[in-house]
Amino acid sequence: MIAPNPSEKTFLVRIKRQDAESQPAYWQEFEVPVKPAQNIISVLQYIAANPTTTSGEDVEPVVWDSGCLEEVCGACTMVVDGQVRQSCSCLANEQLAKTGKDHIELEPMTKFPVVRDLFVDRQRMFDNLKKVKAWVPIDGTHDLGPGPKETPEQQEERYAYSRCMTCGCCLEACPQFTKDNTFVGAQAIAQALYFNQHETGKKLKGERLDELSGPGGVADCGNSQNCVKVCPKEIPLTQAIAKVGRQLTVHAVKNFFSAK
Amino acid sequence: MPETHPRVIVVGGGLAGLAACVRIAEAGTPVDLFSMVPVKRSHSVCAQGGINACNDVARQQGYSEWQHMDETLIGGDFLNHQPPVYEMAHFAPKIINLLDRMGVPFNRTSEGMRDLRLFGGSLFKRTHFAGASTGQQLLYALDEQTRRYEAQGKVNKYEFWEFLWPVTDEEGRCKGIIAQDMRTMEMKAFRADAVVMASGGNGLIYGKSTMSVICNGAAAARCYQAGADLGNPEMIQVHPTAIPGEDKCRLMSESARGEGGRVWVPRQQNDDRHPLDIPEEERNYFLEEKYPGYGNLVPRDIATREIFWVCQEGYGVGGENQVYLDITHLPQATKNKLAAILEIYEKFTGDDPREVPMKIFPAVHYTMGGLYTTYAPYDPETDTITPASAPKREPNQGMAFGDPKNMMTNVSGLYAFGESNYAYHGATRLGANALLSCIFDGLFNGLSVANHAQQSGAGAHGTPAAELPQSLYDKFLKQEQDKLAKITASTGSQDPYTIHRELGVEMTAAATVVKEEGRMLQAREKLAELRERYTDLKISDTGHYTNQNVSFARALGDMLVYADALLEASLARKESRGSHYRSDYPERMDEEFHNTSRVAFNAESGRPDITWEPIPSPLVPLRARTYGKTDVVEDKKTQEQEAAAS
Structure with a gap:
C-alpha cells in the first residue's frame, strides 16, 4: 500500500461501512486528492493512510479485499456507484466523468455476508464449486502421457469459461440469487459446463447434472440475463446456462428410461 | 484441531x-x-x-x-x-x-x-x-x-x-x-x-x-x-516491460515480444510525433540492433538495463522513463492470442494497444x-x-x-x-x-x-x-500475542503506510536495475532511520476484528528486516552477475563471487550476517554470458556508460 503525497484538486468518496456482520451499516465521506490514472484501490490506499472524514473525524481505516490489482484474482469486487465490478480496474476520473457527479459511492456486495466494511465472505462460491465437482477426475500425478487432444475451436470455447475468477459479479446482479436461498447461480453452472466439455471431465457429468437438477439448480434461473452483462471477463454465462439446461433434459430422459 | x-x-x-x-x-x-x-x-x-x-x-x-x-x-x-x-x-x-x-x-x-x-x-x-x-x-x-x-x-x-x-x-x-x-x-x-x-x-x-x-x-x-x-x-528480477501505475506496476507479458512485439524509441530525442507517424528508419529498435540473434527476447535483466539506459540517455518517449512496446503490426490472429494482456493495458491506460504502441518501463517482478x-x-x-x-x-x-x-x-x-x-x-x-x-x-x-x-x-x-507438550506451542503463541499487543498499543507518531512508501521509494532507487556503493550506503542509513521510526508507530485501528491496519504494521517490520538483508547482500556482492548489476563493479568475478550469499539473521544485533558458500558445477562449466551481443555495439555501449557515469 502506498500513501500518496497530498496534492491540490480533490473529489469526494462516500463509503458504506459496517464494523461486523451483526452491526448496522453507516456512511462516511472522505476527501481525496485527484491523481492521474488513479483507480479505486489507490483511493482506498489514500484513505487508509489518511483516515479522516470530511467532518474532521479521525476514524478507523476502511477495510477492503484486494489482491492482484490487475483484474485477474477477483478479490476486489465491490459496488461502485450502484454497479458491481472490480475496483482495481475502475479509474476514478472515468467514473466521475461517467456519472457526472462530484463524488464516488462505494458499497460492499449485498449478496454475501459482510466481514467488515467493503470486505465480504464469498465462501459460498467456493463451496458451490465443490457441489458441482468442478474438477477433472485424473488418476493421479504420475506420468501417464498427454491429456486428450482438442481442436482450437474447442479450446477457445473452454478457455472462455476457464477465465472465471470467482469474483461474484454475476451473482450480485442476479435477481434469483439471494443471501439466504440455495440457488448456485451462473458461476457454478458455467463451471459445470466447463468440466462437462472436457473429455475426462465428462466422467462426472451425470453427478454434476444430478446436483443441478434439484432445488437451487438450473431451474431456479429466472433468465434475467443480468449475469452476462456484468461479467468482467465476458464469459458467455447465459449460453452456458442454456447448454447445461439442454444437457439436463437429455440427462432426465436417459434417467427416465434407465429407471424402467 | x-x-x-x-x-x-x-x-x-x-x-x-x-x-x-x-x-x-x-x-x-x-x-x-x-x-x-x-x-x-x-x-x-x-x-x-x-x-x-x-x-x-x-x-x-x-x-x-x-x-x-x-x-x-x-x-x-x-x-x-x-x-x-x-x-x-x-x-x-x-x-x-x-x-x-x-x-x-x-x-x-x-x-x-x-x-x-x-x-x-x-x-x-x-x-x-x-x-x-x-x-x-x-x-x-x-x-x-x-x-x-x-x-x-x-x-x-x-x-x-x-x-x-x-x-x-x-x-x-x-x-x-x-x-x-x-x-x-x-x-x-x-x-x-x-x-x-x-x-x-x-x-x-x-x-x-x-x-x-x-x-x-x-x-x-x-x-x-x-x-x-x-x-x-x-x-531481484526487474521485468523489462510493465505499465507504471499509481498503486502498482502492471505486467506486460514477455509473450507480447514472444509473439513478435518490438521494443523501440524514436531516434530523435523528444520526438513528439504520433508513434505511427514516425517512419521505420527513424525508429531505434535498440534490442534488435545490439542482439541480432535474440533481439527482443534477450533475458530480462539485459532487456531491462538496455531500456533503462536508453531512457537515461534521454531517448525515452517524450523524454520520460518509457519506451514503446509495439504489437500494432501483428496479424489479428496473433493479437487475439494476446487478448488477455492487451485488455489489461487498455483498461488501465485507456489506450488500445492494437492501434497505438504501448508505453512501458521496467518494474520489480520476481524474487x-x-x-x-x-x-x-x-x-x-x-x-x-x-x-x-x-x-x-x-x-x-x-x-x-x-x-x-x-x-x-x-x-x-x-x-x-x-x-x-x-x-x-x-x-x-x-x-x-x-x-x-x-x-x-x-x-x-x-x-x-x-x-x-x-x-x-x-x-x-x-x-x-x-x-509434543502443549507448553512448547503456548510459548510461541505467547510470543506472537505479545508482539501483536505491543503493535496494537502503539501510540507514537509514525504512520506505517508512510514508512512503507519511503521504504519502497528508497529500495527502488538504490537496489534495482543499477546498484552502486555510494547510493546503497545512503540507503543503509535510510533503512536504519526507518527501523528507528518503526519503533514509534501510530496505529489508527486498535480494534480486535479484521484489523488490516495492525496486520500491515506487523508485516512492515518484517519487510524492513528483509530489505536490510537484501541491501547488505547487494553491497557485499562486489561484482555484476545477471540481475545484480553494479556500475562500480561491472564485471562478473567468478573467483570471488561464484558463491551463494548465505545470509543468517543475527538475533543479537538484529542485522544480517553474510557468508559465501561455493556453488559446485558438476554438469556445465562456467562460460561468458553474451547472447551474441555485437562487439562494436559492446564497445560503444561501454564508452557511452563511461560518459554517462562521468
Whole structure:
C-alpha cells in the first residue's frame, strides 16, 4: 500500500461501512486528492493512510479485499456507484466523468455476508464449486502421457469459461440469487459446463447434472440475463446456462428410461 | 484441531503450495493449507506468458532437456544449483502432460496438439501457453485438484489465515506454526511434522512492483528471523516491460515480444510525433540492433538495463522513463492470442494497444533469491526408481527422488518451495520458468516432505508433533500475542503506510536495475532511520476484528528486516552477475563471487550476517554470458556508460 503525497484538486468518496456482520451499516465521506490514472484501490490506499472524514473525524481505516490489482484474482469486487465490478480496474476520473457527479459511492456486495466494511465472505462460491465437482477426475500425478487432444475451436470455447475468477459479479446482479436461498447461480453452472466439455471431465457429468437438477439448480434461473452483462471477463454465462439446461433434459430422459 | 500423525502444513496456496498439497495428500499424508487469501486468488494468477518444457517439435529441431537446463543456468549466470535445475528441466515435459490431463485449456494447433511460443533466453519454441493468462489457468487446475482432496477430507484449508512464526522444538526442528485468522483475529498454534513455506516473493518491499498486495515477503522474513537462512537475497528480477501505475506496476507479458512485439524509441530525442507517424528508419529498435540473434527476447535483466539506459540517455518517449512496446503490426490472429494482456493495458491506460504502441518501463517482478534450501544430488548407487532395464543417470544428474533433504531449509522440517526459495533461477529467471519451478517443487519435492513427516518421531528424528507438550506451542503463541499487543498499543507518531512508501521509494532507487556503493550506503542509513521510526508507530485501528491496519504494521517490520538483508547482500556482492548489476563493479568475478550469499539473521544485533558458500558445477562449466551481443555495439555501449557515469 502506498500513501500518496497530498496534492491540490480533490473529489469526494462516500463509503458504506459496517464494523461486523451483526452491526448496522453507516456512511462516511472522505476527501481525496485527484491523481492521474488513479483507480479505486489507490483511493482506498489514500484513505487508509489518511483516515479522516470530511467532518474532521479521525476514524478507523476502511477495510477492503484486494489482491492482484490487475483484474485477474477477483478479490476486489465491490459496488461502485450502484454497479458491481472490480475496483482495481475502475479509474476514478472515468467514473466521475461517467456519472457526472462530484463524488464516488462505494458499497460492499449485498449478496454475501459482510466481514467488515467493503470486505465480504464469498465462501459460498467456493463451496458451490465443490457441489458441482468442478474438477477433472485424473488418476493421479504420475506420468501417464498427454491429456486428450482438442481442436482450437474447442479450446477457445473452454478457455472462455476457464477465465472465471470467482469474483461474484454475476451473482450480485442476479435477481434469483439471494443471501439466504440455495440457488448456485451462473458461476457454478458455467463451471459445470466447463468440466462437462472436457473429455475426462465428462466422467462426472451425470453427478454434476444430478446436483443441478434439484432445488437451487438450473431451474431456479429466472433468465434475467443480468449475469452476462456484468461479467468482467465476458464469459458467455447465459449460453452456458442454456447448454447445461439442454444437457439436463437429455440427462432426465436417459434417467427416465434407465429407471424402467 | 485434528491431531493425527503425521501431518503437514503448507503455507501459501499459489502454484507451489497447491502442487505440494496435491502431491502430499496423494502420498497419504493429511495437509493443513494456510493462505492469506482464498487460494484461487493467489498471485500465481498474474503469470501470463507460459510454462517451459522440451517438447516433441523442439526436440526434432535439436532441442533437449539438457539444453533447457543449460539455458536456465546461463540465464541465471551460473548462480543456480545444477542438479536441481537438471531435474527440473527433465521433469518439465511430465508436468505439461499432467496439467494437460487436469484439463488446462492449452492453446492448440489445427491438428489439436499443444501450441508453442517463443520466449526469452531461447532460440527454440518451448513455451506452452493458455492464451495470455497461463498462470491463472494452471493455478485453477491445481486449485480444482486440491478441492477434490478437500472434498475427500485429505486437505484442510485455512483461508484468510496469516502465518506468523514457525514453531521449533528444543533441537530446533520445525514442528508447527503460529497463525492468525485475519477476520476474527483469533491466534492459534498448529502442530505439524513438516512445514512447507510456499509464500512467494517480496515485491512489496519495493512499494510498487508487478506483484499482488499480499507479496510482502513477511512470511519468509519471519522464518529468517526464526533461524532459516536466506540465499542470494540481492537477486531481484526487474521485468523489462510493465505499465507504471499509481498503486502498482502492471505486467506486460514477455509473450507480447514472444509473439513478435518490438521494443523501440524514436531516434530523435523528444520526438513528439504520433508513434505511427514516425517512419521505420527513424525508429531505434535498440534490442534488435545490439542482439541480432535474440533481439527482443534477450533475458530480462539485459532487456531491462538496455531500456533503462536508453531512457537515461534521454531517448525515452517524450523524454520520460518509457519506451514503446509495439504489437500494432501483428496479424489479428496473433493479437487475439494476446487478448488477455492487451485488455489489461487498455483498461488501465485507456489506450488500445492494437492501434497505438504501448508505453512501458521496467518494474520489480520476481524474487530469485529467497530461503536457503538444500538437496540430495542424484546418486546411481542409491537410485531405486530407475527400472533395472534402463540406464542409470550419472552422479549429480538431478536430485535423489523423495530424499527428505530436497528443498529443506537449514531448519529441519521447514521447507521452502516456489518463489520463496532460491535454488533454481540464480541471478536471473528466464521467462516461463517460474510456473515450472513452482509446480516442480510441489510435485517432485512434495514426496520429500511426506517422507520427512513419516520419519519424524522415529529414532533420531525427534517426537511426533502430536505428542509434543502443549507448553512448547503456548510459548510461541505467547510470543506472537505479545508482539501483536505491543503493535496494537502503539501510540507514537509514525504512520506505517508512510514508512512503507519511503521504504519502497528508497529500495527502488538504490537496489534495482543499477546498484552502486555510494547510493546503497545512503540507503543503509535510510533503512536504519526507518527501523528507528518503526519503533514509534501510530496505529489508527486498535480494534480486535479484521484489523488490516495492525496486520500491515506487523508485516512492515518484517519487510524492513528483509530489505536490510537484501541491501547488505547487494553491497557485499562486489561484482555484476545477471540481475545484480553494479556500475562500480561491472564485471562478473567468478573467483570471488561464484558463491551463494548465505545470509543468517543475527538475533543479537538484529542485522544480517553474510557468508559465501561455493556453488559446485558438476554438469556445465562456467562460460561468458553474451547472447551474441555485437562487439562494436559492446564497445560503444561501454564508452557511452563511461560518459554517462562521468
